[in-house]
Amino acid sequence: MKFAIIDESGRLYDPNDRVLVFTAVLVNSLVNLDKIIPTARKHLPRKTTLAEIKFSTTGDKTKTRVLRALSKKDLTIFVLIINKEGRKIIDNPDNYSLLVANLLNKINSKYSTVDHVIIDKHFS
Numbered sequence: 765m766k767f768a769i770i771d772e773s774g775r776l777y778d779p780n781d782r783v784l785v786f787t788a789v790l791v792n793s794l795v796n797l798d799k800i801i802p803t804a805r806k807h808l809p810r811k812t813t814l815a816e817i818k819f820s821t822t823g824d825k826t827k828t829r830v831l832r833a834l835s836k837k838d839l840t841i842f843v844l845i846i847n848k849e850g851r852k853i854i855d856n857p858d859n860y861s862l863l864v865a866n867l868l869n870k871i872n873s874k875y876s877t878v879d880h881v882i883i884d885k886h887f888s
Contacts, residue, residue, distance in 0.1 A: 776853040784846040
């Protein structure tokens, strides 16, 4: 796989988020991946203006559209799930990068050909 696209769900510092999920989508090509969300967004009501589609606040139909589109792609998904047990994790670059590194280590143990890593803009 050539590309690993990483994003997280949940907030490190929020004790009400019981779990924190880091996901990496591995693909050989980024071609047409950028069309999945805009296509799903076209089906949202006109009054909805979202900069980003969040699965925690998105309806089931939108989730289904996105997941069906992803299922048609040649990709591999890695997931790192952290059970926070009601605790806060300090939201800083060190902790964030530690979790990303843990996920990348899992990926590298299976695929040694990841050339590019694209990480959410959390600290940039």
